[in-house]
Amino acid sequence: MAESSTTSAASVAALATPTPNKIVQDLAEFGHNVYLTVANQVAGTRANLDVLRDDLANVFGISRVTITTPGVYGNPTLNKQYYVGMQDYYAAPLSTVAMAYGQLTGAAPDLPAFITAALNTESVAYPGYKIYRGSDAKWFVRWTDSYELLQDKDVRITSKSYSQQTKAINALAAGLQDPTKVIIAAINGPVDGVTGAGEKTVIVIGLDTTQNLVTINDPTQAGGQGLQMSLEDFTDQWSKQSFRLVTAQLASSSSTPLPAPATKLVWSLPAPNDIGRALDSAGKNVALLVVHQIQGAQANLGDLANDLSYVFGVADPNIAPPSPDSVEYGNYAKNYPYFVYQGNYPTCLLMATAAIIGQLRGGAMPPDLGQQILAQATSTPSGVYPNQMIYEPDGTGDNGLHWGTNTADALKLLNMNGVNADWTTYLKGEGDVAMDAMTAALSQNQGVIVSVASNVIWNAYTRRYFDRTTFQPGPRGVQRDHDVVVISVDLTKKVVFINDSAMRNGQGFPVPLDEFMKAWQYSGYSTVTAELQTT
Template sequence: MSTPSSAAATPTAAAKQSRAQRLPTPAEVQQAIVAGLDAARRNLDTLRTNIELLVKHQIEGIRDNLTTLRYDLEAIVGPYRPPVTPDIPADDTPGLIGNPAAKEGLFLYQGQTNRCVLMSTGMVIGQLLGADKMPTAQQITDEAATTPSTVYPDKYIYDPVADTYVAYADALQLLENHGITATSTQYSKGQGTNAINNVKAALTSGESVIVTVNASIAWGRAAPGDAVTANHAITVLGIDTIKNIVYVNDSAFNNPGIAMKMDVFMSSWAANDYQTITAYVTPAQQSTIAA
């Protein structure tokens, strides 16, 4: 009888060898070791990077906390620095940047209210458009009280009853309403040199500048108690690079043309991340003003 065709064939020697477990060759063992070491090295590199970042962040956090503590201590037991209103030098004085003598009289007083941003905005309008187009304190207040906020939906820029703080984005909107282009900028803690250089450049080109300072650092125990001191808006009129003096208009004090020492100005400004608004007349408006 013949063998059925469906019967299983006897495995060959080659097939038996393919099914048997094969030991890795020396080259494969070496490749596996190298791959394992590479993976371990990458893991160690990642761990080292993560530790370095953790330490860096911890150091930065401690430094920021110490800086905040210094600001708080200065506000509590700091020196008494009442505003000084010197005779501002002529605009063509060597080393003087900006036009402080021409701008100091364009001043608005906020009174016992929280309107420093509004008054600074109104002063910038006067600096750029002229005294005849500068709003009064009441006019800029009324405008803000009837202009919808770009920051807070269904609210106006300023609530005179609640005496709300005015957002800088809304200040930009008010300036735009008057034909002025403005930009708001903040800088990191280590960019103080860049911040002041940009302010100098803006003043040199004829722009107006608003900065945010910590009034308790700027004026020490002489800071006005009825105004917000941590985020206080003032206008920079000019900088004397020889005497290291910054001339400002601060609406919290009813006396324009205040002089600040540069180091005090920088410290008070740094407390608010060098918050800056630079403004200039929109080109389309410039031709109208010239006419």
């Protein structure tokens, strides 16, 4: 009996008694995992309802488009005075930014000063070279470099592309309403001395939607001062550059957001001879609606199983996702499932495009969605590369075929799949502006794709979490070479979570915020933001 009591006491003494702090810590972790479980189920239910709304819209042929209130925007009578023609086509962008700066400051455009600056300023687009090499070099000034010259004069620049013409026109009208801003558009149109249409940038100084007229200052044409053209002709030329719109504003001016666009519902009623086809389409859409709801329920149950394993300690993630008290932009739990692995192929942007489509549609991620987008890309003509498809599987960069996918073509693919997308880039000093725009998009449940230098983000991960540097730059040094989906930004932990198709463990991949910004800057903070067309 005494021996038994002694043994029992020793056994009790051998048990590790948790400290009060450990108990509190364990309870906090348990509470966090329960929170994520509930959050995932709520997010899944909301996603299912969003998909149901969109599916019903497809069944009944309803869509929402952006409209521009009829009116006269801008002041062409005043601003056509800030005109200067090009010295030569190679340096035409310098005339555009000279006009922009003249309009911003109310002074005559000083083209010689911009030419001198370009001859003496390092190119961002082509490191190791000057922005302008003189007309004898026959080397075009890059538009991005010309905007850098404006930034050097304390001008704030925002560059954006649109996949939807109505949104682009509305943004143009909104920008012209602000007299502190100058609006630059990239178009394909006539150029003096050039056969056929040439790429160029022009200053838009007026938009009259009552008469469907656009007024521009175009430095590439002798009659380009206050040149009027029909809205139809302008949008046709503008569409060739993915409706690229650049807003310039003195840094000393207050930055006011564009007015929210007005929208209206549009009904797509079939023609009488298309009734049979419309009924067939409606039947398929109803079937798709049911399938999406079943897939969504299955995905929710799958998330529930995984989350419960975390709650009861069956599994434990290496890097914890955002906690309830984190300042989070985006939704890690909701966006995490939408991941596609690219394998040993240069399809990162295509797989990011597929992931965004799945993320915005909600429900379970279709296992073949990546292949569907790849098939579309290999069979759809590129809007950037003449006589080529969006993706050329055999492209090497040496035989005239492009390698990978252009961002403007990714917008085209998104649009083909019921998603509106905008593409924005920023100048070298506008990282904070880019981050603010990205977190705002994430807060609005939009999909976000960014372009980065891959070796920077991967080395950031291995250095921070494994204390080693693994990935070396390629023969061209550190450069933009990869596209990823941003699913969450945790400002409390200072971590950006991405879905990176290049790695099998790229789902919810954590990148320290400071290193993410370094990797992102190599693309000019290139950002694609996307949302369903019916929202």
